[in-house]
Amino acid sequence: MSAHASQIREHMDVVGSDGGHVGTVDKLEGDQIKLTKRDDPDGSGQHHHYVPVSAVDAVNDNQVRLNMPADRARGMATAMGGSGTKS
Template sequence: MSGHAAQVKEHMEVVGSDGQHVGTVDHMDGDRIKLTKKDDPDGSGQHHHYIPASSIAAVEGGKVKLSMPADQAKKAATTPGMSR
């Protein structure tokens, strides 16, 4: 796990490089951030989505800041069984 990933805690907000909301951390799952179902990018609220820890630019101010804009992060988020 990278240094940034070790700082990620449950219920932290995940934001894109543009400061826009991507999701809320459910927990770290290996080398991925597991987002809560309520932040399901497909809008159904039925699936957890995952963002690679390698996308973390910083963890500061109680937020996980990604190295990509929120829209791009939401499109890149995967569900279990889908390739990254």
């Protein structure tokens, strides 16, 4: 697991390398950051989505910055679907 994992806390903003909003941390689940339903990429607000901890570039203040642009991270999160289930 990434050295950044221990710094990630609930309710932190997750942004891409371009500063674009990706989501808000709900909690860590293994090597994945579970994002809140509010930022569900399909717009329904009914599903959690996940970003791998390995995609984290830095954690500062109340922000998790990823090593990819926000659009790419949102697309990856949608495709991955965490552990294969969305609840």
